[in-house]
Amino acid sequence: MAELILFNKPFQVLCQFTDEAVSAGRKRRSTLADWISIPEVYPAGRLDYDSEGLLLLTSDGALQHRIASPALKMPKTYWVQVEGEITPGAIKELSTGVKLKDGHTRPAQARKLEDPELWPRVPPVRRRETVPTSWLELTITEGRNRQVRRMTAAVGFPTLRLIRYRIGDWTLHGLKPGKHRKLTVNLPTAAQPEKRPMRARPAKVPQRARRS
Known part of the structure; x- marks a missing residue:
C-alpha cells in the first residue's frame, strides 16, 4: 500500500518545492510548496512550468518509479x-x-x-x-x-x-486548480521467477532378466 497525491497544477507553477533561481538573484516563482504542505512527498514525473493539470506525488519510491519510468510506458x-x-x-x-x-x-x-x-x-x-x-x-x-x-x-x-x-488510470476529474486529493494505491507484488513447466520423465523400461 502506498499513498498517492493527485494535484491539479496551475499555470506557471514550478514542478518542484524550491526555486533555485532565487539564489541567482532572480524573482522567486511559485512552487509546489505554495500549494502542498504534505511532508516528504515528491513528484512522480514532471510537468512544465507553463503547462497545467495532473501531477502525481508520492513518498513511495517503487510507486514513483512505476509512474515515471520511460521503460514502463505509462x-x-x-x-x-x-x-x-x-x-x-x-x-x-x-x-x-x-x-x-x-x-x-x-x-x-x-x-x-x-x-x-x-x-x-x-x-x-x-x-x-x-x-x-x-x-x-x-x-x-x-x-x-x-x-x-x-x-x-x-x-x-x-x-x-x-x-x-x-x-495511467488517474484523472483530473473533480479537481479544481491548486487542489489535491489523496489516494491509497495497492502496489503490484514483485514478479515471481517464471516457473518452467515440468516435463514428465520417461517411464523406466524394466531390464530383462539376464540369462544365467
Whole structure:
C-alpha cells in the first residue's frame, strides 16, 4: 500500500518545492510548496512550468518509479488548445508519429476534441481575432522534453494551452486548480521467477532378466 497525491497544477507553477533561481538573484516563482504542505512527498514525473493539470506525488519510491519510468510506458493524456483549426491530416500525423530533432515519436492516440469546460487561465491565452483555435486530445507513452508542444508545432499547429488530464488510470476529474486529493494505491507484488513447466520423465523400461 502506498499513498498517492493527485494535484491539479496551475499555470506557471514550478514542478518542484524550491526555486533555485532565487539564489541567482532572480524573482522567486511559485512552487509546489505554495500549494502542498504534505511532508516528504515528491513528484512522480514532471510537468512544465507553463503547462497545467495532473501531477502525481508520492513518498513511495517503487510507486514513483512505476509512474515515471520511460521503460514502463505509462500513457499520459493531454488536452491541447492549438492555434488554427486542426485538420484530419495533422491528426493522422500525430497518430502515426512525428519527426522531431531527437527522432521520431512513437505512435500516439490523437483526436479532435470539442471545446472542454475548463477553469479560466490566469493570465488568459492570447487570442487573435482573425485566427481560430481548436482543441485536441493526445495520448502519448513517452516523456521527451516539451514533447507535446513540439509535436503540434511540427504538424503546423502551435500549442496555446496545455493541460494534462490523465496519467495511467488517474484523472483530473473533480479537481479544481491548486487542489489535491489523496489516494491509497495497492502496489503490484514483485514478479515471481517464471516457473518452467515440468516435463514428465520417461517411464523406466524394466531390464530383462539376464540369462544365467
